[in-house]
Amino acid sequence: MKKISFIFIATLFMMVSCKEKSKQQPVPDLQQPQQVLVVQATGEVLPENGLQSLLSENAGTIKKIYVKAGQHVKKGEPLLLLDNSNQSLTVQDIRLKIATQQAHIEVAKAQSGQTSQNIENKSKELEISKRLYAKGAETKENLTNLENDITIQKHLLNQNEQNVIANQRQLQELKNQLKMNEKSLTDMTLKAPADGIVMDVKVEQGDVLAGFTQYATFAPDGPIVVEAEVDELFANYIELGQTATINIIGYPNVVATGKVVWAVNYLSKKSIFSGSNDEKEDRRVRKIKIKLDSSNKLLLGTKVNCIIKTAK
Numbered sequence: 001m002k003k004i005s006f007i008f009i010a011t012l013f014m015m016v017s018c019k020e021k022s023k024q025q026p027v028p029d030l031q032q033p034q035q036v037l038v039v040q041a042t043g044e045v046l047p048e049n050g051l052q053s054l055l056s057e058n059a060g061t062i063k064k065i066y067v068k069a070g071q072h073v074k075k076g077e078p079l080l081l082l083d084n085s086n087q088s089l090t091v092q093d094i095r096l097k098i099a100t101q102q103a104h105i106e107v108a109k110a111q112s113g114q115t116s117q118n119i120e121n122k123s124k125e126l127e128i129s130k131r132l133y134a135k136g137a138e139t140k141e142n143l144t145n146l147e148n149d150i151t152i153q154k155h156l157l158n159q160n161e162q163n164v165i166a167n168q169r170q171l172q173e174l175k176n177q178l179k180m181n182e183k184s185l186t187d188m189t190l191k192a193p194a195d196g197i198v199m200d201v202k203v204e205q206g207d208v209l210a211g212f213t214q215y216a217t218f219a220p221d222g223p224i225v226v227e228a229e230v231d232e233l234f235a236n237y238i239e240l241g242q243t244a245t246i247n248i249i250g251y252p253n254v255v256a257t258g259k260v261v262w263a264v265n266y267l268s269k270k271s272i273f274s275g276s277n278d279e280k281e282d283r284r285v286r287k288i289k290i291k292l293d294s295s296n297k298l299l300l301g302t303k304v305n306c307i308i309k310t311a312k
Contacts, residue, residue, distance in 0.1 A: 059211040062083075075191075226246060242310060
């Protein structure tokens with residue numbers, strides 16, 4: 001019995017001793033490498049100036065879709081057509097108002113012309129009456145009546161001229177409205193802002209599109225880059241001008257080369273492949289851009305590995 005107790009106490013002592021040693025041993029920190037010749041980054045092939053979100057300034061029901069995702073288009077090529085029936089009616093109504101206003105102006109001008117002629121005729125009669133009155137062959141009453149008629153005609157002429165000016169102002173306002181609504185009518189056809197590729201179409205025919213709502217993602221033609229992310233452990237080794245080789249994820253062959261042309265001076269959350277099943281911890285990354293040589297033929301959206309040479 002004493003022998004058994006001794007063994008139990010010895011075992012318990014060894015367990016406590018091991019536990020104390022394990023508490024005393026510090027967990028090794030993640031150490032930054034002393035020498036790094038290359039740095040690996042994960043990225044995506046994108047246009048140099050990034051993808052564009054295409055928005056519609058006008059609201060309306062989508063009447064027709066002219067393109068599909070992945071289609072290459074030219075600048076000004078129609079992409080979508082919004083229902084423009086209401087806008088067309090507005091334009092027609094303004095054109096009718098313009099025609100009416102122009103008719104009013106012509107009538108006012110004609111009246112002004114007639115009134116001017118009346119004033120001229122009355123003025124001649126007045127001169128004759130004055131000469132006759134001086135000879136005693138005309139009455140004071142007729143002379144006064146002619147003077148009053150001329151005053152009235154001059155007042156009418158002034159009113160007609162003011163009416164012409166007012167009508168001309170209204171006509172100009174209508175023309176401005178017409179120009180604006182005709183532009184809106186044109187804007188109901190949504191067109192490509194430049195030569196490029198429609199990456200995706202986010203709407204379908206018959207959908208109601210609200211104003212300033214994205215309807216597609218667009219990649220303009222031009223140089224392409226790899227937007228990549230470098231793990232925080234190697235972020236300080238990145239410098240502008242460093243060369244890089246590119247291979248598609250899962251394949252070792254080099255498919256493109258390029259240079260680092262842009263790198264932010266801060267760390268941020270990982271965005272490429274974030275949330276994947278094999279992601280063990282919350283790592284920070286430094287975002288960079290690698291401008292690819294013009295000879296490459298990588299497709300936009302391709303996920304790639306970048307091997308950046310850091311050794312000088």
